[in-house]
Amino acid sequence: MSDAAAKSVQDERRSRLIRNGVLAVLALIVVLFPLIGDASMENTMILALIFAIGASGLNIITGYTGYLSLSQGAFLGIGAYVAAILGRSMPDISPFVWMPVAGLTAALLAMLLGLVTYRSRGASFVIITIAFLFLVQFVATQWVPVTNGTAGITFPLPTWSNAVWGNWPFHLVLVGLLALSILVSWWIRRTKFGTGLIAIREDEGKAGSVGINAPIYKLLAFGLSALFVGMAGTVYGYYLSFVDPIGMFSILNSVIIVLAIILGGRGTLLGPVLGAFILVPVDAFANNYLGGGNIRLLVFGGLLVLLVVLLPKGIIPTVQLLLEKRRTKGTVGLTGSITALADRPLPPPREKLAPVGDTMLLQVTGLEKSFGALKAVDGCTFGVPEGSITALIGPNGSGKTTVFNLISGLMTPDAGEIVLDGERIEGLAPWGRAHRGIGRTFQMTRLFREMTVLENVVAPLRDFQFRQLGLGAVSGSEAEKAEEFLEFVGMQAYRDARAGSLSYGQQKLVELAQILVLDPKLIMLDEPAGGINPTLIERMGGLIRELNDQGKTFLLVEHNMPFVLGLCNPVRVLARGQVIAEGSPAEIQKDPLVLDAYLGDDYMLENRSGDGAAAKGEGR
Amino acid sequence: MIALTQTLILGVLAGAVYALMASGLTLIFGVMRVINIAHGAFAVLAAFLTYSLWSAFGLDPLLAIPFIMVVMFGIGWVVYQGAVRHSRGSHVSMTVLVTFGIALVLEGVMGIIWGNRSASIRTDYTDASVEVGPFFFPQVQLLAAAIAVVVLIALYFLLNKTWLGRAIRAASVNESGALLVGVSVAAVAALTFAIGIATLGAGGAMLGAIQPIVPGTHYQWIARLLAIIVLGGFGSLPGAVIGAMIIGVTEMLATTYVGSAWPVAVPFLIIFIVLIVRPQGIMGARLREDLVS
Amino acid sequence: MAASRATRIAALTAGLSLLVGVSACATDSGGTTDDPIVIGASLPLTGEFSQGGLDTQQGYEVWVEMTNEAGGILGRDVEIVIRDDATNQNTVVTNYNNLISVDDVDLLLGSQSSLLNIPASAVAERNEMVFVCPSCGSPDMFNRGFEFIFFSQQAVATDQARVFAEWIAALPEDQRPKTAAYPSLDDPFAGPVVDGAEAILSAAGIETVYKDIYPATTKNFDSIVAAIAASGAEMVVQGAQFEDGVNFVRSMNRAGYEPDILYQSSSPTYGQQYFDGVGEDNTQGVFFSTSYSSVASTPGNAEFLAKYEEMFGGIPPEDAADGFAAGEVLKAAAEAVGGIDDQRALADWIRANEVQTILGTLSWNENGSPKGDFLVGQWQDGSAQIVLPAEAATSETIFRWRGAAFE
Known part of the structure; x- marks a missing residue:
């Protein structure tokens, strides 16, 4: 028994070592990617990073807290718009400077959306998030003095030399944001805050009855979920060099982010990132080699249906489950037995x-x-x-x-x-x-x-x-x-x-x-x-x-x-x-x-x- | 005053067709607790089918309605059995994702078959009006409204006076109870979905006659239809009719008196406000998972 | 051209070790001169702007076909790689990056619509490649200090209705309308056209009785038309893309509203589709601005018409002609410079010269915006004629909408 236990501890240590090694190598590849890829691969990587940041953020409210939202793309757009609007009045300042403002604006608006969860959850919340996305788009279209309406706002071209630096600045800033986002997710999962969020996901009514102040938890979760994606939005707009209501608030962006979470694994730390790194290249492939537009819709629509029906848990939890099964094959689990109850003597009646x-x-x-x-x-x-x-x-x-x-x-x-x-x-x-x-x-x-x-x-x-x-x-x-x-x-x-x-x-x-x-x-x-x-x-x-x-x-x-x-x-x-x-x-x-x-x-x-x-x- | 009356006339006429299209959505929700985000895409699909019949065989869009309804019934059945059914066990927000996925697939399929250009049906009555005093009633809208009323009455009769209707209502009120009295809930669900899509088919056919169709417009339709059933109350047929009238008239009033950009925002604003302030709508019950507080 | 990977690695290393000053230069073009010249473009073949995107694609394809039949560019055959960006800005950026670095194209042509060309032209600019776009009328495109972008039509959006508006303003008092309505699509291409016209017309004393911007999602114009009819406007100037223009006319029929003068910015240029959409009776007397007329005697137009008829059938829509003209500009520059490797030389040449195209003679300002005027067209007896300016006119008479001719 103890031998087996020691062996399993050893096994676990070894597999953790392997896992960390693999993760470190992957992280290194991502960081140094522009050395490996050509311009088009770099472009795909930049989009993948942006969507990974979005997915990692959304995971906080969808994965941890259990509120499925189709408005995450809106916060990407809001971040881009904030930088574009500020940049228009102060054209000599690098748009990167506006990142914190963009992140905070996105976070505040997300908290506003979070207030809605006080009255609504489940399906009606999903519908509200769709409405929110379109309303934000509507504001961007109609608030012409600030947003320049459908004509959109252009960013200046990057000031660094393209021949020398290429996309390095975009890439590195995004890698940093993704790292921060993952770190925050990791931290949340390990704190009281995270436990509270998961309690809300599992049973919001019950969470309240054991003293968890759900509204504050949810508001903070919504804020954090949009913080980094708002900052990434600035990079996104700067990279595209242009923001406009149609492109920035396309619902497909939100769909890709939600898909990334479901594909990789809701509530897992790295699942959403993995999902984004799979989906964005799939998107590029569908667009370049399968005929584009309509096929993309087929691919993403079909994936959405298939994933929910066939792989609702996502890749990482499914793999973990399989590994777990293999490891515990033959051992007896702790179920059903109530022998332990007899351990303590009862007080006399x-x-x-x-x-x-x-x-x-x-x-x-x-x-x-x-x-x-x-x-x-x-x-x-x-x-x-x-x-x-x-x-x-x-x-x-x-x-x-x-x-x-x-x-x-x-x-x-x-x-x-x-x-x-x-x-x-x-x-x-x-x-x-x-x-x-x-x-x-x-x-x-x-x-x-x-x-x-x-x-x-x-x-x-x-x-x-x-x-x-x-x-x-x-x-x-x-x-x-x-x-x-x-x-x-x-x-x-x-x-x-x-x-x-x-x-x-x-x-x-x-x-x-x-x-x-x-x-x-x-x-x-x-x-x-x-x-x-x-x-x-x-x-x-x-x-x-x-x-x-x-x-x-x-x-x-x-x-x-x-x-x-x-x-x-x-x-x-x-x-x-x-x-x-x-x-x-x-x-x-x-x-x-x-x-x-x-x-x-x-x-x-x-x-x-x-x-x-x-x-x-x-x-x- | 004339402008206001004219606006109201147009709003009510549009509302009748909206009501027909929303009836299927609210029916499907009432029985299955599935919010069918693909409803708008199905409507556009029906319109395209009508367009094809008209352009290939010269079949009048209004005469095509029975045929379209049969086809849409079949499509609804297949889609239900192929996809929607499998998501019913999971969380409600997951069924929203599945039907959203179906909407995207339909949009893609329509783009491949009919292209992404707009298609419009023109018959001798599509551009004509009946004039009464200073007011005009577009002929096609009058016809569409009349047909909508007929189909809605038929649907009401089906739900309230037939065995099938009782089975559907039984299944919607109490699933295990329905099982107990010998109603196969699975079959009723599939049937309801198909009936919902078939009535939508009638609306879609008229949509094709009323305005040009493009695959990408389904977002606008689902927004409008959702707003209608959110307003009328999820699962309530009379609510859907009232909601449709309100939306139809509000859109037209917004166009005339606020600005033509506003009808776009009307459905979303209504969804946003109603779901927050009065989630049960005018005549419906709250979604079960809303009952947190 | 794009810097090679080696250059960038070298650059990074240099940068990291704080050794500023990299002298590495792009080393490229090892192929023989018999290889075809590859031209890359991304177009919205699906999604919201697919109508124009598909038409532009036809124009590009006709141009490639005719260029090759005439011996290619600089004796080399021309190939075109067209990608679909689904009216999506992410994708248009991805596509142009791909075209430049994966497909390694030699020259670029633009996308359709300003919304897509703004981000697309930034990719071209960063890579220092000439970007001739057939449809980027938003004035915003040309105030960014870009050096490689050129718009291959006669004027940016704000000036498109100028000739028409000035003609109306100059009409004798008894024939001139007193009131006008200005509905417009919310689009950077349509709105400015109407604004430009209104400025001229209201200065001439024509009262604005209705002005509103409707969103792209508007399909039913009954209530908009009812409001305009109630305003009693004698003239309607609509900033329209395509289907909104068609729907608007159909709603006017339903409402029984018939202004004297009807101007629509783009819709009526869609040829047969517009004709089928509104019906022949309703086309009579509709004004529009156009960069192109199928009946014009511009150089190469006859051949273009014939080739288009052969490849796709029917009369080419405006966007197809614009696409064709963009190709002509690129070809003229390449042949004049005598090579395609020095993109800056190509850009400098275009800036300094005039190009004869099927749209007429095009020339450019410093910022790449064109300096010309749009043609004013009118549907007459089932076909689109040019009525203004006089020297380009194909028809002498000018009609009211579904009504009598002006004196």
Whole structure:
């Protein structure tokens, strides 16, 4: 076993060495390319560099953050225009000087576009980006005093001697920009900022509930995504010697950039660059040897369809997957086993339920929420006493999950108050509530599936500060704490497994560990015992009790009656969006209103309790 | 006042044809959650087919409509089975990319077959008008609007009064439920796509009669059609009709009173503003993935 | 010519070691003189400007054919390499770089439209190669201090309608229109034509009652025409490319609007296509500016017409003739200089001399812009005639649109 492990470490070191060597050689070839290629190859290289910078930038929002955009080409054009416009009034200054201004302008406009993601994602966001591109083109066409309209603006010819220096200055500036762009991408992927972006990609709602301030993250991501492509736009315009609305804002530029990302591999560091370096020569080839215009459309249109259908992951992830498969052939992965859970002794079950204090940690008053004609929550009022394990039960459709969503901020109430620890929070964003001490899990677990278990657990943020964005994603005391929590829930053996590969019950445990990192005052669990096996139910109960002993307050939604009755006090019963009964488990069981509510909805109380009873029998 | 009325007349007439063309787009979205970016390209394709029938056999564009609809139905079916179907499992933005790819392929194919020059159909009614008092109603637009109304009514009847229509609506509301009552969702999806493209075919044929056609104009069409269904609400047929009228009239008003450059921006501005301010449009539901906040 | 790779390597090394001053010179032209002269051009054969691009291609091909039949240039056969830039600026730059460095062409001809020729001419300028372009009327092209670019038509866009406008302005009071509408395509080629005309006409007291710029995507002109009709303009001066001009006329028919005078800048020069597009009745009396007339008796025109008819059929459109003329300019320069290797000598010769072409006599300013006047044409009884200036006119009478002749 350890031999094999040593061998695999060695293998990995060797393959990393080979990989770095190959990358270094490729980088050297790119840097010194003008020595090798003729003018036409150089030209292709320059375009490839420009598109690689564009793709590398777009990767930050499309690959990391999950927002597909067809407007990246617009920022290339904006960068070119900024330099052209400034250059027109100051013709004696080298256009290269305007690069930072162009980059910042592009970044600011991209952030403006990023604001849109506050209201729209998925397909409608893609459509908006197309509209954005055409609107920018429209502005460039119509704002004649500044942009010179359709006639465009010419750049001066380069001042250096073509015979001596050729395209070296263009080439080297672009290589530098690409290097910077890759470096920034690399840095992002390794920081809290990057983890936050990926969390947003995986599940934006969930990201908010674990304290990630999505709008700020997204705005920064949009800004960074356009910064370098804006700077490259200056070089592009200077190189072409001319900007005009049709050429600069051609949607094909955006298509090539998006294609590059998909082809190379979304979310990978070098995939987009690889994609660009494949596509631009293909473009040149299609144009020069296959007959040009219409064929280019066929090639790129066809590639788009084929790639999405056949190779949606892209080259680099597919190759990695194949390599991974080859390497792990014959070894057994960490899946399914729950033996590790037995490692830690459980605290003994308590005879007496926790005493309930008088102060309410959470007080909900007159909460209302409608979906169209349906009143899901209708004047809901209840409190969660400090230090209690409070249960919220009720028949299906009684509005429990909606109440949870309203408390955690995933939905905004139509009316009502939510007070946490003396502070009104109903107007706060989800992350704001997370920062103030609410941690919640979801009925269907919502882990960030593509992240490892450890990454999932370090993802939550207890507050928001700009400097924290730059911290390492998995580092220092936080990582230690995360590992502690993983150990606490008994999942430390899985720390490097992909979250999506875990069983449902395991995911529930990881989700619990995840919100513990927030150090919440109030832990809200949506059906912690739902859909998992009896051993895990028992385990979950034990963990809740232990945490409660340490002073955590709980609010649970749960259908498993034995679980609720054995664990919680007080219990609140919800029906048709209102709390119809409150009290200790014993009181609730006797309340005729409660029985009515359940029976009235054809709810099979016996059935549900039957499940739980089996669990109870096995567990004790 | 005369100028304003004339502008409104032209806007409504244009809107009728827009409505017919957008009906397929909104239908396809309603059933499949696929935003067919290739819709504009299919329209131009139908127009080119009509042009070929007219120039080769002298077939009147309006008489060609039934034939074009059948052909477009077939093309829609093939494209769906060949490409769109395979992207349905993936993320919605991926289906946008696939249909965008199809649009580019169609543009290229049309360029190869018909060239990149503009083609226009001229019949005795294409340049004539019916004059009523100080107003003129271009004949071809009147005919096109009438046909659009007929096809739209037929489509409405198909969706609301036939078994197929019920199956389509069932599939659009609840996929697993439809499966349960014996509706093959896969077949319904393919059929819906093909029907959507066929009704578009009728619109495309009239497009060929109304104005010259060039392969590259499909961007403008998809922008306009998207704006219509964004405005009317994704998936809503009555919404598409209302949206089409609004866009038609707004474009004409913008041309007359703001400047002829503005109609270009109208669809994009509408898309931008509506999707941000009221993503569900006038009569539709929000896209599911919009429900973040 | 392009510097060889060795030169650039040497240059880099020299530069890096701070040894300024590189004396290496391009070493080239080892082939025998019997090799064909290769001419390179990129044209928008697809995409937005494909109409003009395809026509220009025909002109280039006719010129190559006729040149070779007449013994080539300096006794060498001529070959032309034409690439498609799909109306895309990236591609036009790629194409000219390719033509220069991969195909190693000897001479260049320009692309179609100012939008493509502006970036293309910069590539030529950097490589110090003569760039004769058949269609680059935007005045912006000639204020960049370039030394190798030449426009092979009679005038830049701003001056194209001058002859027409001055004639209208000089009409007797009772025949002169009082109001005019100026719709124009948003294009660096069309807009300036209308601006130039309006300046002259409004100075002559003709009131501007409508002026607007419509984008290239406009296909339906009904509402634009309705607005112009409502303005009551007696004359319409339209800056049109091709199909917008056709659509405009069709919309005027639908709206029942018939101004006395109709001028369209480029559309009517598209020969048969324009004729088919608007229908014969509607062509009657349409004014246009043109660099070329198929009925002109310029040197070589008869042969050009015959060859075009043989190769492509029909009457050549203006862009084909312009392409042909660009070739004639290049040939004249090469033969006068007696060689093609010294591009600077070719450029200097063109700047200093006149060239007889099928468009007439062309000559150039210092900056490469032409110093001549466009012809004014008019469709009469189904064919395009030249009506102004008088010395070039092929028809004595001048008509109103679909109406009576002027006195």
